Amino acid sequence: MSKRKRDVLGQVGEAHGKAKRHATATAKACANANPNRFVSPATIQIITGSYDRVLHGITATIAQPSSVDSSVNSVAFADTFLFDAHTSAIRCLALSPPSTSKDSSHPQKVILASGSTDERINLYHLSATPPAADRNAAPIPTLAGRIITEDPKNRELGSLLHHSSTISALHFPTRSKLLSAAEDNTIAVTRTRDWTVLSSIKAPIPKALGRPSGDTAPLGGAPAGVNDFAVHPSMKLMVSVGKGEKCMRLWNLVTGKKASVLNFGKEILQGVEEGRWGSGEGRKVEWNGKGEEFVVGFERGAVVFGLDSKPRARILPSPLTKIHQFKYVPSSSEADKDDDPDVLAVSTEDGKIIFYSTTLSISSDLDSKKPGDAIPKCPVIGQLSSSKLLANGNGDQQPLGSGRIKDFEIMRISSPKTSDGDNLIIVAGSSDGAVRLWTLGTEELPSPPRVSATKPSQKGSIKGQDNSQSPVPLLGQIGQLLGTYKTDNRITCLKAFVMLDRGVEGDADNDGARGTEGSELDGESGSDGESE
DSSP: OHHHHHHHHHHHHHHHHHHHHHHHHHHHHHHHHOTTTOOOOEEEEEEEEETTSEEEEEEEEESOOOSSOGGGOOEEEEEEEEEEOOSSOEEEEEEOOOOOOOOTTSOOEEEEEEEETTSOEEEEEEESSOOOOOTTSOOOOOSSOOOBOOOTTOEEEEEEOOOSSOEEEEEEEETTEEEEEETTSEEEEEETTTTEEEEEEEOOOOOOOSOOTTOOOOTTOSOOSEEEEEEOTTSSEEEEEETTOSEEEEEETTTTEEEEEEEOOHHHHHHTTOOTTSOOOOOEEEEOTTSSEEEEEOSSOEEEEETTSOEEEEEOOSSOOOEEEEEEOOOOSSSOGGGSOOEEEEEETTSEEEEEESSSOBOOOTTOOOGGGGSOBOOEEEEEEOSEEEEOTTSOEEEESOOOEEEEEEEEEOOTTOSSOOEEEEEEEETTSEEEEEEEEGGGSOOOOOOOSSOOSSTTOBTTSOTTTOOOOOOOBOSEEEEEEEOSSOEEEEEEEEOOOGGGOOOOTTOOOOOOTTSTTOOOOOOSOOOO
């Protein structure tokens, strides 16, 4: 028995050594082949939640995050943790912002919060740096043949039980505050220093109007709850959308009270193909980095609103399909944010991530009798597809065997040695259990001009441009797929962040970023909740 055990450990150790030598050799080959394009290896921590009630932590080490030469791209995956987190499906995840302290006496950590249908919010401490490589340590045996790099700094903190229904959304606006929304129509503000609930915002329960006579829902069982919320970058305003409501609510975070209610009119609902029997409720909401606009997502479309809460443009994927998640592409830290165009990435049911420009809009048919056609459409810049393409008899390409992308993250990696701009790393989780990594150069995303106030002279034209010149942009494939990792779990949500180098660890336990003065999110900064 002992001999058989030694043989298994030897085989696992040999496989681990081969994978490590392959990653090192690939990095050296990248540096020798093209030293101007070489970027030091970046490690990304990926966390996935699933229907199977587990939190799966994965690290992806990218030797060459470049979209110019795809032959030198290499990514190595390794399992870091596997938590049996909840008793039912995990609905949402949230990561705290990184610490800004330069004290190296304490290891830097990131707080992970997970929400589930079991009414619990579980809290974890994750290391912000990759685990140290110990050459003398024996590799961890595994039946799946995967590399496991366990980090003892990843541990559980405890649970929060202040909600009485399914947790629908979580967000860390600062390191010292956690916002949580649930289907009990409440949005709670929790202080991370001692995990005390500071305040609770109560949304009204919608009236059950227009329900069919054959509905067997019990009394008080009408659809209710907060679907999603988004905090303005100034930390003074919040937008929320709820179940059974054809409206969005604006909240004043300075006073903690409702500011206004904006109903979705017939023009908006028909513009996103919300039919007569559709719920008409907002499902997702997201602010851009500048705080000048926000997007409200519906089942098959989305509408872009300005600060005046008036619709600017709408987004409809083609062919029409369900939308699962959308996020703005992060702006460059070096350039001025006001000069960066707004690009929105949308994940769909057919396994694609489509990029739309919310800066440039295409006017619709002015002669149409549909009220929704009065709202201009956002043009498509490009797409990332996780499906295999099959050519049919007409010469077109159709997706084959694609899985819907439930959630994704976009991270920007600076390239100081290159002149082509930064690289975007996109991590996407599909319902088939696959985690895919793409690299995308910022030069692949065109910079459209600002929207002009001139009225187009012909239908289907682009605002501010001559109708005879630039047609509607076509859907093109951009980016490069780096690698795919099978988790063997049905993924529901995903979070990821770029891990820091081991030489730049900061003090995470004594740091808490403050919110804007006068906001409810402003408060005392402190530790990350060591007490359980």
